[in-house]
Amino acid sequence: MDHDIIVLGLESSCDDTAAAVVRGHEILSSVVADQTDLHAAYGGVVPEIAARAHAEKLDLCIENALQAAGTNLSEIDAIAVTAGPGLIGGVLSGVMMAKGLSAGTGKPLIGVNHLAGHALTPRLTDRLAYPYLILLVSGGHCQFLQVNGPTDFSRLGSTIDDAPGEAFDKTARLLGLSQPGGPSVEKSATLGDETRFAFPRPLLDRPGCDLSFSGLKTALLRQRDQLVTSQGGLRRADVNHLCAGFQAAVRDVLVEKSRRALDACNGITGFAVAGGVAANTQLRTALETLANAQDIPFVAPPLSLCTDNAAMIAFAGAEKFLADGADDLTLSARPRWPLDKRAPAALGSGKKGAKA
Numbered sequence: 001m002d003h004d005i006i007v008l009g010l011e012s013s014c015d016d017t018a019a020a021v022v023r024g025h026e027i028l029s030s031v032v033a034d035q036t037d038l039h040a041a042y043g044g045v046v047p048e049i050a051a052r053a054h055a056e057k058l059d060l061c062i063e064n065a066l067q068a069a070g071t072n073l074s075e076i077d078a079i080a081v082t083a084g085p086g087l088i089g090g091v092l093s094g095v096m097m098a099k100g101l102s103a104g105t106g107k108p109l110i111g112v113n114h115l116a117g118h119a120l121t122p123r124l125t126d127r128l129a130y131p132y133l134i135l136l137v138s139g140g141h142c143q144f145l146q147v148n149g150p151t152d153f154s155r156l157g158s159t160i161d162d163a164p165g166e167a168f169d170k171t172a173r174l175l176g177l178s179q180p181g182g183p184s185v186e187k188s189a190t191l192g193d194e195t196r197f198a199f200p201r202p203l204l205d206r207p208g209c210d211l212s213f214s215g216l217k218t219a220l221l222r223q224r225d226q227l228v229t230s231q232g233g234l235r236r237a238d239v240n241h242l243c244a245g246f247q248a249a250v251r252d253v254l255v256e257k258s259r260r261a262l263d264a265c266n267g268i269t270g271f272a273v274a275g276g277v278a279a280n281t282q283l284r285t286a287l288e289t290l291a292n293a294q295d296i297p298f299v300a301p302p303l304s305l306c307t308d309n310a311a312m313i314a315f316a317g318a319e320k321f322l323a324d325g326a327d328d329l330t331l332s333a334r335p336r337w338p339l340d341k342r343a344p345a346a347l348g349s350g351k352k353g354a355k356a
């Protein structure tokens with residue numbers, strides 16, 4: 001759908017406070033204030049700390065986003081906000097702010113599903129036409145979705161326990177590497193031999209596209225403890241081999257399940273990947289190779305649009321608004337909000353926010 005309405009987007013569902021202004025497919029500004037430092041001492045996102053920081057930072061982010069876009073509230077056509085799923089305190093901060101702005105300016109209010117924001121990003125960046133397949137892989141999400149329209153999604157499979165980003169973060173913690181774990185595990189893995197230690201490939205023995213990552217963390221813990229017991233400690237090379245083995249297992253599982261998801265889709269225009277874990281070069285390359293082998297266009301948005309941001313919320317808000325109209329001030333914040341209303345609830349629930 002081509003349009004050039006100007007939307008202010010707000011995002012506060014996990015640990016990034018973000019505001020952005022988007023006109024059609026053009027991102028006029030995108031401001032992200034991350035909270036990594038606030039949560040660093042706790043080994044995960046603390047919901048109460050996150051909510052307070054969102055409440056403190058949202059107005060500043062909005063001001064900065066409007067200024068960077070060279071616009072002001074009176075020139076905005078609509079206000080889009082993440083209304084779920086996520087940590088409820090943070091989602092509430094955003095929804096209340098958006099309601100205030102909407103009531104004060106008279107501009108339409110649009111409640112956006114955070115996952116729809118990720119799932120529609122390939123349209124923002126590459127104008128991918130419906131329907132397409134997307135793999136969302138982040139610290140809080142892991143699912144295959146066939147995207148049929150701005151509010152029409154079919155879920156083909158999802159994690160039944162942890163999200164892959166959580167597993168990367170836990171792996172880094174177990175091996176004494178820095179957080180966030182993905183980049184540090186990836187860096188270490190480049191120096192390792194992925195065949196040195198055996199890792200399972202969870203759920204490949206079962207049909208379908210569901211995934212599981214908690215067993216990989218346990219496998220890593222066992223290998224680490226065995227090495228510590230037998231040699232009295234971990235050598236740098238062991239850490240590299242463990243990272244390489246772990247990353248290869250995640251890659252293999254995601255590639256095989258993607259193959260099955262692609263087989264299950266009909267008439268799709270492309271295969272896209274989004275979420276922080278999509279930053280992983282080995283994974284991206286393996287997924288691209290799979291898509292190329294099947295002659296299906298592959299879309300991997302730039303990293304700044306793969307991770308949490310408000311431009312995706314503004315864009316998804318515009319698509320939803322043009323298709324279904326606006327919400328009203330009864331819009332509620334939803335900790336859980338499955339995109340596919342027909343699919344049974346996913347079993348998984350991760351530390352970085354509610355699953356859907």
Ligand code: KG4
Nearest residue numbers: 138139140165180181182276277279280307
């Ligand atoms: O999408 P995101 O920014 O936040 C949400 O979880 O919603 O994803 C963050 C996750 C973290 O768990 C981080 O370790 C992981 O993405 N990540 C990576 C890489 N870069 C970030 N995982 C694997 N390889 C990477 N290069």
Ligand code: ZN
Nearest residue numbers: 118138307308
């Ligand atoms: Zn996200």
